[in-house]
Amino acid sequence: MATQLARPAYAEDLPASEQAASQRANGHAPQATAHAPEATPHAPDATPLTRDDRIALQHYMLLMRAIEERAMSLYRQGKVPGSFYDGRGQEAVSVGAAFAMSPSDRLCVLHRDLGAHLVRGVEPPRVLAQYMGRAGGLTAGRDGNVHFGDRHLGCVGMVSMLPDMMLVATGMAMAFKLRHEQRCALTWCGDGATSRGDFHEALNWASVQRLPVVFVLENNQFAYSTPLELQFAVDPVERAAAYGCAGVKVDGNDVEAVFEATRIARERALDGGGPTLIEAETMRMHGHAAHDDMRYVPPALLEHWAARDPIETYAARLEAEGIDAAALQADVSELVERATAAALEMPMPDPSMATEGVFCEGEAEPLGDGRAPWSAYADAAAPALARASEVA
């Protein structure tokens, strides 16, 4: 008969968070309250967002936008090598989805999802340093732009080949399920990327094995210059059912809608309900990259979406609740100025490091936990933050 994995021996080798998760799954008491939300993974169904949560959502969206705007000006000053890709207009998708994830969940973050990195706890100076290829960037200059993930924060950096990370996230979920852990993997995917085989292999695989994984399809109307109608004849969210996967469509410019869809998908995943494909409809408000003037985009389309800017619409909602959105903006501006100054002081990498680290020579270091600022994870946030600060 099959070996029972009741209490995996290898759990000892896992980092604290992975151990805790394994133990919970096996009926052991979690260490203190470090992962309280996972011990009670079912967050309340109604209004799970507090006033502070809402402030946090707006904060991360503003921070993403401010960093990217600042980076674009650094790019124009010749301080960002290569090209520069941003996620303007899509802030709600990355922030909303990441906000629903617990510290021990694992994320593969895409190129327009800076907000997700910020939610997980990546420090702004390191992001700007990353763009500029500085030693203090998240890949120490080895990779550029948003091709990063902070492994200390439970993130795996994307490769350019789209949507390869869907399979990586599926594999993480496979491990979680096999180890009976209450954890979930999440990744994003573009509308263009849906055309590649890996999209199919991931959705099929995750559905056959009912894996705890969430795919957020960031439908921003274009893949570089290619419009949706040249990419697919039928909205790909329709495919979910044909794989045996839950599929939902949300307004990708509504950060709470994205959050809520992700929260529900995560619950489903932890309950053994299998994967979810969430399509978030949004718009890429900038060119594919800094060099792209987007002349192929009908101006009316841009206007339509400009009127639905995720940050502005959310600011109005917050103001209606008595939150001073302008003050949030001011805080963020200052934060980014400080971050820029810090990043600009960081040195370029030492050329002698260029050939280091192709192979892992010692023990494999595990992924750490990310920050999870959602109030439902309040108790979990502290250690993750601490770990985040260990990183630098």
Add this chain to the structure above:
Amino acid sequence: MATQLARPAYAEDLPASEQAASQRANGHAPQATAHAPEATPHAPDATPLTRDDRIALQHYMLLMRAIEERAMSLYRQGKVPGSFYDGRGQEAVSVGAAFAMSPSDRLCVLHRDLGAHLVRGVEPPRVLAQYMGRAGGLTAGRDGNVHFGDRHLGCVGMVSMLPDMMLVATGMAMAFKLRHEQRCALTWCGDGATSRGDFHEALNWASVQRLPVVFVLENNQFAYSTPLELQFAVDPVERAAAYGCAGVKVDGNDVEAVFEATRIARERALDGGGPTLIEAETMRMHGHAAHDDMRYVPPALLEHWAARDPIETYAARLEAEGIDAAALQADVSELVERATAAALEMPMPDPSMATEGVFCEGEAEPLGDGRAPWSAYADAAAPALARASEVA
């Protein structure tokens, strides 16, 4: 503005059949009646099969089975190198689908679809020689088993990597559409092969561009030892609609049902209605290959399908119509004995040929037309047969 392709200059370089097709598409009179069915591509809707057609369908199914049985005994005698793969139980799928195709249609034939090769006009001795790696085999010993396609008969031989040929067929259809030709591409695909990315890329691409291509999903319950439930959570024919592709399911053991579904799909393709995914439900009655004892297959499942043997059930139907099915069997047996004798007389290839032909050194030779024995194509059959006999 775009160049009009009203009368492509390159049509001159095409083989006669491709020229004829182009000319028809451009309003030129077809040469004589060589492609009559294509000039009137809409075959009658009711009972398109004559008595002779029915005899032919049974003939090809019997021939496929008899050749494969004979080959299996040659394999056991050590005369077939490598392993040996057959399509026992699936004769109706390959014969029924191929029977609906016109001479100028193009087919990528799969490993369990010997019947399709036979319908297109491949001579039995060459098939047996192919299995035995003889010089007279269709690949002159370079490839084995059913990894062949007779380019003189409008067929492209499969590669092992499944389902790569779906993209090749899609590309053929792309050319047909671009050249405004009334032609269709067809390929088969296994249930297992649906899990690979190329299945997705082909269905999506063909649907976006509404290409004249037919995919016959040969659901024979297993991929090697892997049962359907480990391959997908939802029947893949359900995916067709989510690509924007027609999807139909037929009894794969009923040769007329397969024929009819393919005929309709082909009409749709020629009418600009885009691709069709036909799922033919059947059963692989032998192991994956000669070495496989199929102990993973529940005996009851085999019994269930044995009672629905495509050849036996069709024989009963023919008998009811007054056709002497036993006589057909006797003819085929004799034909295969002669073919075996002929194949056994063919020499093994000359080792000095091993390094020849990796590159095409002269002009690219075009694909020729295949035989199309369906009575609706009657006039077209003669030249194709003649061309087939030129091959050897």
Add this chain to the structure above:
Amino acid sequence: MAELTYLQAISDGLREEMRSDERVLMMGEDIGAFGGAFKVTDGFLEEFGSDRVLDTPLAESGIVGTAIGAAVVGMRPVCEMQFADFISCGFDQLVNVAGKMHYRQGLAVPITVRLPSGGGFSGGPFHSQNPEAWFMHAPGLRVLAPSTAQDAKGLVIAAIRDPNPVCFLEHKHLYRRVKGDVAPGAWETPMTARVARSGSDLVVIAYGAMVHTALEATAELDGASVEVLDLRSLVPLDEEAILDSVARCSKVVILDEANATCACGAQVAALIAQHGFEDLDGPVTRVATPDVPIAFSPPLERALLPGVEAVKEACSELLAY
């Protein structure tokens, strides 16, 4: 004669073939409305229409696979990979379907796969690769890698006209940096090597962007007479020209922008070590990128890619041998 950049020369060659042969069509991501990520096919959609300039879905296996299908029924598809790096996603169709088709069944597959390759501009690990050795190691594929504007045009035309699958490596870093007089009309560059500079003391063998590095590094080198051989075609590899240069110069430096192990340079070195052995007056010296992904940050990238200094040093050392 017009002075064209390397990029313009490729466009020019493609346009010539599109105009003169209606079997030719262009396929790729963003090659139509946008004119291609590097604008190589800018204006093609307007001139030739969307039937022949196909903006495809984001699917490299699909691009290569459907190109093969179109090719075997009489078309001459030219596929663009947005960056050479993405060929990994269409690798199977290329090596297994295209590469083996003619040998197995005598069916030619006249496709050209355009591969904007190479580093030098902070493209990072996924936009800087030189994958040619993978193709060289896959039977049945031709592999071309021009270094000049003239050859870029003549070889892209040769690629399209060749009845075989051709991997056409166009070096991104040369696109706008390299210019030259390019003859108008349609003509082919032969798939042979070219002596970029003749010499007698040492030969540097290179292709693509590295030809320019070789020329610069050896323009004045302790007064030595340094030959530079530009391979241009990697499959077929002009073994005769290589051995001839070695016979005349007796010393050889082989330069590769690709990762060193099993690179094209390794093959050239092996060829010389076997068939040019008696002509050698010193070790067969290689300069190549170490086996490391190409880093993004300029100081790291510079440390990885073979530069003028590294080539100078290798040549000087060998000259002194």
Add this chain to the structure above:
Amino acid sequence: MAELTYLQAISDGLREEMRSDERVLMMGEDIGAFGGAFKVTDGFLEEFGSDRVLDTPLAESGIVGTAIGAAVVGMRPVCEMQFADFISCGFDQLVNVAGKMHYRQGLAVPITVRLPSGGGFSGGPFHSQNPEAWFMHAPGLRVLAPSTAQDAKGLVIAAIRDPNPVCFLEHKHLYRRVKGDVAPGAWETPMTARVARSGSDLVVIAYGAMVHTALEATAELDGASVEVLDLRSLVPLDEEAILDSVARCSKVVILDEANATCACGAQVAALIAQHGFEDLDGPVTRVATPDVPIAFSPPLERALLPGVEAVKEACSELLAY
């Protein structure tokens, strides 16, 4: 010590690691209920259960990609390609995701990809390939290719324990033809070369099935003392052992079952031509499969793969040099 076939030795190594380390899991097509196309994992499903012995969908990119995902969260997946040839369908995940992960972000990817490779039994163009050079040319991948039962066990264990992605080439033609005493328990073979027979007049360098061809061809060769060096590991490549053999023997024949161009043998030849140049008493001689798909029919396949006679001839000629 038990006498095991090469195949049994691999099974044994896998089983040891499955028993001692619950992070290890097996994934692949038909590896569970069927025990694998070659029966390497026969009985594993019964012993370890379907959680750890995964019969996957037919999807190589999926197999490699999900293995990477499982690996980065603490598992040690061992993936089986049903035949090495099918890695072309998972090539992108292997070279781009697995191979570059640690360099880019310090995240280790401890996966083992088992690749039943090689020809010699009429597998034809798609079941006979030796794809190792593709991996050698992709930074960040280890590449192992044992020739004996002992090393097959010790290296598969080393592969699983290594924190990096490892391509493990198990030669199908050795599975049941090669036997040897294999120590019980769990132990690792170092990723270094092994002198399979020592000698002083000439060294034949080989790996995998070709080691046996080399040994047979040179068992008695005009009374010469022929060394045979079994590389065992291609990445890392034991350059020291190679150069040491060359220094002692002065003549070298490099033997490859893979297609010749840019093969492992080309790299070894290039290494010797540069760093062993002064020790050479004759051309660096290569024997390899020509750049042709591996044909199905026995006389054709025999004509392509390097055989005992070809090796003998190359050695004799070089000895006489």
